[in-house]
Amino acid sequence: MAKNRAVAATVDGTGRLTELKFHTDAYRSMAPAELSAAIVEVVGRAQRQMAERVSKAYEAFMPEGIDGEAAMRGDLDPEETLRRMGVSLDDLK
Numbered sequence: 306m307a308k309n310r311a312v313a314a315t316v317d318g319t320g321r322l323t324e325l326k327f328h329t330d331a332y333r334s335m336a337p338a339e340l341s342a343a344i345v346e347v348v349g350r351a352q353r354q355m356a357e358r359v360s361k362a363y364e365a366f367m368p369e370g371i372d373g374e375a376a377m378r379g380d381l382d383p384e385e386t387l388r389r390m391g392v393s394l395d396d397l398k
Contacts, residue, residue: 311335312343314351318359322348 311331315324325344332340360373367373370389375381384394 312347314344314348316348316351316355318355320352320355322351 311327311329313326313328314322315326317323325348332343335343356374356377360377363377364373367376368386368390371381371386387394387397
């Protein structure tokens, strides 16, 4: 929910926006830039919160030493990940 509580966003497990709710008519009197900023802020917050929830849900299944949040963002180096798991690329050939 936005700081002014005028708008709330819901996202699914992939971070895709599934619902945008306007709780009051306050948005009608907001300047376009103000409304846009409120929407961007609330959607971004909802996406970050969902990413945290998904990361925590999968944490138990992640190999030791693997950053679950980095994995969810796609920021893992595959070679480094394999090395931490005790596997070398040469072993896979």
